[in-house]
Amino acid sequence: MDNGTLVLLVPILALIIPIIAIWTTHQRKIEEIRAAALSDSNAQAAARAAALEERVRVLEAIVTDKSYDVASQIEALRRDGSAIEHGRN
Numbered sequence: 001m002d003n004g005t006l007v008l009l010v011p012i013l014a015l016i017i018p019i020i021a022i023w024t025t026h027q028r029k030i031e032e033i034r035a036a037a038l039s040d041s042n043a044q045a046a047a048r049a050a051a052l053e054e055r056v057r058v059l060e061a062i063v064t065d066k067s068y069d070v071a072s073q074i075e076a077l078r079r080d081g082s083a084i085e086h087g088r089n
Contacts (some may be wrong), residue, residue: 063070
């Protein structure tokens with residue numbers, strides 16, 4: 001390597017190093033923003049899942065409750081529905 005090449009490489013490297021530093025800082029900030037957005041999305045999904053789990057627990061409690069006679073209530077609704085349909089005709 002001769003002196004002319006070295007004279008050209010030193011300023012080029014002096015300019016490239018800060019550009020690379022700025023680019024890596026920018027990339028790190030982008031990844032932090034993406035991670036924060038993903039974290040918010042995950043928190044919302046977890047909250048929705050917890051709410052749905054609670055609703056399922058309530059429905060299970062209702063259906064498994066001995067005093068709650070689902071079958072007879074369904075039959076009563078069917079009878080009432082058929083009476084309503086016959087009344088319209």
